[in-house]
Amino acid sequence: MKSTLGIKHNWRNSPEEWLDEKRKHDGAEGLWRIHNGLYDLSDFISRHPGGKFWLQATEGMDVTEAFESHHISLKPDKLLPKYFVRKATTPRNSPFTFLEDGFYRTFKRKVRKVLVNVPVESAMKTNVMVDGMFAGAILVGVLAAIHGTFILAIVAGLILGVCTVAAHSYYHRKDNFRMYYNDIALLPSRSWRIIHVLSHHGYTNSVADLQSYGFDPFVQVYPCQKSTIYKALSILTPLTWPTFIPLIYFSRFNNWKTFVKNFTTVDLLPLVLPILFCVVSKQSVSTKLLIWAVMIAVSSFWFMMVGLVTNHINPDIFVDGDKPRSPHKVDWGTYQLDAVGDKTGVVNTHFLGLISFGDHGLHHLLPTLDHGAFQHLYPVFWETLKEFNLFLRVMRKRDMWVGYFDQLRRETPNPNPPNLATYGVNL
Ligand code: HEM
Numbered sequence: 391m392k393s394t395l396g397i398k399h400n401w402r403n404s405p406e407e408w409l410d411e412k413r414k415h416d417g418a419e420g421l422w423r424i425h426n427g428l429y430d431l432s433d434f435i436s437r438h439p440g441g442k443f444w445l446q447a448t449e450g451m452d453v454t455e456a457f458e459s460h461h462i463s464l465k466p467d468k469l470l471p472k473y474f475v476r477k478a479t480t481p482r483n484s485p486f487t488f489l490e491d492g493f494y495r496t497f498k499r500k501v502r503k504v505l506v507n508v509p510v511e512s513a514m515k516t517n518v519m520v521d522g523m524f525a526g527a528i529l530v531g532v533l534a535a536i537h538g539t540f541i542l543a544i545v546a547g548l549i550l551g552v553c554t555v556a557a558h559s560y561y562h563r564k565d566n567f568r569m570y571y572n573d574i575a576l577l578p579s580r581s582w583r584i585i586h587v588l589s590h591h592g593y594t595n596s597v598a599d600l601q602s603y604g605f606d607p608f609v610q611v612y613p614c615q616k617s618t619i620y621k622a623l624s625i626l627t628p629l630t631w632p633t634f635i636p637l638i639y640f641s642r643f644n645n646w647k648t649f650v651k652n653f654t655t656v657d658l659l660p661l662v663l664p665i666l667f668c669v670v671s672k673q674s675v676s677t678k679l680l681i682w683a684v685m686i687a688v689s690s691f692w693f694m695m696v697g698l699v700t701n702h703i704n705p706d707i708f709v710d711g712d713k714p715r716s717p718h719k720v721d722w723g724t725y726q727l728d729a730v731g732d733k734t735g736v737v738n739t740h741f742l743g744l745i746s747f748g749d750h751g752l753h754h755l756l757p758t759l760d761h762g763a764f765q766h767l768y769p770v771f772w773e774t775l776k777e778f779n780l781f782l783r784v785m786r787k788r789d790m791w792v793g794y795f796d797q798l799r800r801e802t803p804n805p806n807p808p809n810l811a812t813y814g815v816n817l
Contacts, residue, residue, distance in 0.1 A: 391597055391612050391614050391710070391711060392711075393596060393597040393598075393710050393711075394710060394711055394712060394713060394714055394717060394803070395485045395596050395597075395710055395714050395717060395720075396485050396717045396718055397483060397484060397485070397593065397596050397597055397598050397710070398415040398483050399411055399412065399415065399483075399593075399596075399597050399598035401597070401603050401606070402600075403600075403604060403641075404641065404642075404644070404645060404648075405580075405581045405584035405585050405589075405600065406584075406645065406648050406652075408584060408585075408588075408589055408600045409447060409448070409451065409584060409588075412451045412452070412598070413450045413451045415483040416450075416451045416452035416482075416483055417452070417478050417479065417480035417481075417482075417483070418450050418451050418452055418478070419450075419478070419479075420449070420450050421449075421450070421475055422445065422448060422449065422450075422451070422453055423451065423452040423453065423454065423478055423482075424452075424453060424454050424457050424470065425454055425482070425488075426477055426478045426482065427470075427474055427476075427477060427478065428474075428475045428476050428477070428478050429470065429473040429474055429475060430473055430475050431445050431449075431473050432449075433473075434469075434473060439564060440460065440563070440564045440565075441564050441565035443565070443580070443583060444456065444460075444583075447580075447583070447584065447588070448588070452482060452483065452484065454482065454484065454486070454488070455484065455486060455591075455592035455593065455722060456587070456588055456591075456592055458488045458494070458722065459591060459592070459722070459755070459756075459757055460562065460587075460757065460758050461758075462498060462501060462502060462505065462756065462758065462759070463502065464502075484593070485714070485716070485717060485718050485719060485720055485725075486720060486721070486722035486725060487719055487720065487721055487722065488721070488722055489721065492721040492723070492724070493721045493723045493724045493774065493778045493780060494721055494722050494723025494724070494726075494755070495723075496774055496777070496778075497723060497755065497770070497771070497774040498756075500770040500773070500774060501756065501767055501770060503770075504766055504767055504769075504770055505763065505766075507766070508763045508766045511762075512740070512760065512762025512763055512765075512766075513760040513762055513763070515740065515762050516556075516740070516744060516760050516761050516762045517568070519556065519741060519744060520553065520556050520557050520560075520568055520571070520744075521568075523549055523552055523553035523556060523557075523745075524550075524553050524557070524571045526549045526553075527546050527547075527549040527550035527553055527685075527689075528546075528663075528666070530542055530545050530546035530549060531543065531546035531550070531663060531666075531667070531681070531682075531685050532666065532667070532670055532671075533546075534546050534681050534685070535666075535667035535670060535671040535673065535677075535678050535681045535682075536670060536671045536672075536673070538671075538673040538677045538681070540680075540681065540684055543681045543682075543684040543685050543688070544684060544685075544688050546685045546688075547684060547685040547686065547687065547688025547689045547691075547692070548688055548689070548692060550575050550685060550686075550688075550689040551688060551689035551690070551691065551692025551693050551696075552692060552745045553571060553575070554571070554572050554575045554577055554689060554692075554693050555692070555693060555696050555697070555744075555745055555746065555747060556744045556745050556761075557569065557571045557572050558572060558577075558582070558586065559744075559753065559757070559760070559761065560572075561579055561582055561583050561586060561587055562587055562591075562757040562758050563758050570656060570659055573656055573657075573659035573660060574659050574660065574662050574663060575635070575686065575689055576635050576636060576639040576660050576686055576690075577635060577638075577639070577693070578639065578642065578656075578657070578660075579656065580652060580656070581638065581642065584600070585600050585601050585604065585638075586601055587757070589601060590602070591754060591757055594702065594725070594726060594729040594730065594754065595611070595702055595707070595708060595709045595710060595729040596710040596729075597612075597710045599710075602702070602709070604638075605634065605698070607620065608627050608630045608634075609627060609698060609703070609798065610624075610798060611702075611703050611709055611797060611798070612709055612710060612711045613709065613711045613712060613800050613801055613802055613803040613804070614711060614801060615801055616798075616799065616801055620798075621798075621799045624795060624798040624799055625795055627798065628691075628695065631690060631691045631694035631695060631698075632687035632688065632690050632691045633687070633690065634690050634693075634694050635686065635689065635690035635693060635694070636686060636687070636690060639660065663682050663685070664678070664679060664682045667679075667681060667682055696746055696747055697747060698794070699790060699791060699794045700731075700733055700746070700747060700787065700790045700791075700794075701730060701731055701732075701733075701747050701750045701790075702729060702730065702731065703793070703794050703797045703798070704731055704785070704789075704790060704793030704794060704796070704797050705793055705796050705797050705800055705804070706731070706783070706785070706793060706813060707728075707729060707730070707731050707783070707793075707797075708725075708728040708729050708804075708808045709729070709797070711803045712803050712804035712808075713803065713804060713805055713806055713807050714728075714807060714808070715728065715807045715808060716807075723755055724778070724780060726751070726754045726755055727751060727780055727781070727782065727783065727810055728808040728810065729754075730750050730751050730754050730783065731750070731783050731784075731785050731790065731813075732748070732749070732750050732751050732782055732783060732784045732785070733746070733748060733750075733784065733785060733786075733787050733790060734784055734785070734786050734787065735748075735787070736748025736749070737749060737782075737784055738764065738765055738768050740761060740762050740764075740765065743761055743764070744761045749761065749764045751771075751782045751783075752764045752767060752768075752771060780810055781810035781811055781813075781814025782810075782814065783810055783813045783814055784813060784814075785813050789813075
């Protein structure tokens with residue numbers, strides 16, 4: 391599909407192929423590109439305070455969006471000139487700008503000031519909630535395995551699903567043990583840091599968003615020709631959600647060589663639950679494995695339902711193919727507001743927002759931040775939105791659900807640029 395944002399990217403389904411595809415178009419000449427500068431960060435990889443992964447995985451590509459959105463302090467900007475090699479010779483393969491007086495950088499300047507006074511207790515609260523959910527899922531799962539009770543497996547799967555949504559935000563930060571909770575639930579941190587962090591957060595709803603196109607043919611989000619059968623059956627796609635997480639997980643083995651090349655002990659974490667169930671339970675091996683499969687399927691259903699339906703897929707939310715604000719130049723933060731929907735009831739809440747991808751606008755703008763910090767940031771958020779005559783799109787959950795299925799059937803691109811005033815909140 392041709393990008394109306396002007397981004398070149400062919401749909402490549404595995405995370406590693408996504409990286410390779412991006413390397414082809416970014417003009418980074420084997421180095422790291424940030425805006426129009428090329429940098430050699432080889433010596434910095436092992437010293438990067440955010441962990442090795444980010445720079446190791448992105449060698450040879452443009453990392454402007456990830457660099458800008460994953461740092462709030464100015465320390466990285468100050469360090470960068472040390473690694474400058476030369477100017478890039480081709481234009482960036484991205485329409486996104488980060489101008490000093492644009493919405494995004496203006497907002498981040500204000501955020502820096504507020505963050506100084508955010509109490510550390512709010513992050514600690516989040517950690518306790520996520521740890522509690524994880525422990526609860528394991529405990530109920532173990533009980534299900536011991537007694538061979540499938541109702542308990544479903545409950546364990548639901549708690550695990552809620553936990554994976556909450557724990558997903560740990561992927562965005564420096565390496566930390568909580569991001570591995572999701573590895574145990576079959577959401578490998580390496581793959582999801584590519585699918586979700588680098589691809590989806592950097593290029594939300596565009597043709598370069600692997601999270602948007604990766605579920606095709608089941609979830610067809612872009613406005614283009616769709617078969618009559620698909621349009622008729624799209625209402626049934628939720629039936630496929632329990633399989634998505636296992637399918638993504640097992641698809642890693644399609645490219646055995648790449649899997650072996652990137653293998654680390656973290657890749658053994660998905661075995662934790664089946665091994666634990668085998669150790670603690672005297673039920674037959676097939677019952678224990680079935681309990682585990684039910685738990686993962688329910689967790690997959692929950693993660694997909696909350697992740698797919700309720701934030702990005704809706705005719706009122708911009709998706710590549712629609713008319714953008716401007717095809718060649720749009721502030722990255724403004725674009726995020728165009729491509730994100732928030733939900734009533736989970737804006738400016740801590741626990742509910744955490745478990746349901748709530749406060750989604752703020753999460754997209756400041757992905758490394760703990761959910762508990764958001765309540766302190768809303769005042770400057772509203773203030774900056776007003777300053778730029780922008781709005782946060784907040785939709786009723788019912789409209790999100792109806793819109794999700796409308797979007798799966800939608801073939802006609804929206805001819806008007808995004809209008810945040812519809813559903814928009816700007817207090
Ligand atoms: C793909 C590009 C990059 C990504 C995705 C990335 C990601 C991150 C993340 C996730 C953190 C931890 C943030 C947190 O947990 O609060 C971090 C910290 C940091 N990164 Fe990067 N980084 C990238 C490139 C760079 C580059 C090129 C530099 C500088 C040459 C750099 C310098 C730093 C510094 C100094 C910190 C600590 C920030 C602080 O203490 O305020 N990063 N980075």
